[in-house]
Amino acid sequence: MSWVVLIVSGVLEAVWATALGKSEGFTKLWPTVVFGVSLALSMGGLAWAMRDISTGTAYAVWVGIGASLTVAYAMITGDEAFSLVRMLLILGLVGCVVGLKLVGHD
Known part of the structure; x- marks a missing residue:
């Protein structure tokens, strides 16, 4: 679990992370609300998961998933340029996250 x-x-x-960018320095209400709620839930979930998963592994997986999805979303929406090299690097990051799960000694 x-x-x-x-x-x-x-x-x-x-x-x-996406909502933070869309909030334009906390000047837009709904992106700011989404930021606050998702930040609290994300951090709370990370803390809960770290009861059973080592800190280094949990943090690396959490950041890897978040970073990969944030960049992928930005490329899909056109906020960031798409390139094959970026996509390969994201896939490499995902592969490392999966590897941490597979070799974990939790």
């Missing part, structure tokens, strides 16, 4: 919570928390990290 800890891994499921960690993955959901990683997805929520991408949500709050």
